Amino acid sequence: MFGNRKIFKVPVHQKFSYKPMHYDPRKEELEERLRTLTELQRDDIAGAKSRIASGLRSGYLADQTYRQQQIRRSNLVIVGVVIMLLVLGYLLLNVYLPELTKFTE
Template identity: 40%
Template sequence: MKLPSLFKIPKHQQFNVKPRYYDPVKEHVEERRRIVEQQMAREARGESDAAYASSIREGFQRNRKKNSPVRAGMAQGLMVIGLISSVLIYWFYGDWAFYFFGIFIAAYIYLKVKGIL
């Protein structure tokens, strides 16, 4: 029989550890089963592998247009122009170049976030 106490006595800690095992064969089988199920679902919907491949190709082309070298060249050109103008402004006007450079950086970040650059 336990007597009441004013002090809290710590109890032992209990752990419930479930061991985890990595089975590469089982993982490969599950991945293959998932791929086959996706292919069967595509065939049931009437889609062919050619339609699936063309949709993948279109996705890559969209991404390529978004990150085209023309945009990268334009952004690099703007950065060079901004740096050169900052140096010239510093040379002629002194500390005003830091303000111009800060505005230039803020405008560049704004255009980058908006997706224009």
Template identity: 35%
Template sequence: MAFLRLFKPPKNQQFSYKPRYWDPKKEEAEKLKERVEQLQQGGVDAMKTRISGGFRKGAGGAAAGAYRSARVKKSNSTLLIVLISLMGIAYIVYQLYFPELEAWLS
């Protein structure tokens, strides 16, 4: 029975830390509250906060998601049209030239 353990290396010890008290919604609300307070104060810190908030949201905000979705749909439809046309061309070539190739090989 001991020879079976020679071929199976021991597993690494795993560590998983799960915090007991953590509320992600509360933490997000606190960050938003702090950001609003900094924006209301004005000055250089408010400008930095506004710029960093824009980077976090993304270039277009919610509209960017809709734009990307529309572009993906258009790209997929173009790809489908190209594949169908290539399959049609392959079928036509097969019908026109395969009998000649078969006769030539025979």
């Protein structure tokens, strides 16, 4: 009746294959450069996208003054928005809060 079936499951050891390898950073860098070059040289849409993206990245990273100007501009916009919100909040509290307290009484 129980023939080949067992009541308890016996754990099985884990099997893995280990292939020792040597890490060569120069070879890895060369393979990465070759992979990016072959991707850039493709004639399909993905190749065109990667060429455009790499051009944008290289231009963006090359001109640090442009990046600093953009950061400064965005920080000024944030400061301007915060100041406007503070002034608006101050006006709302000073002008409309007394009227609202009179209305609720």
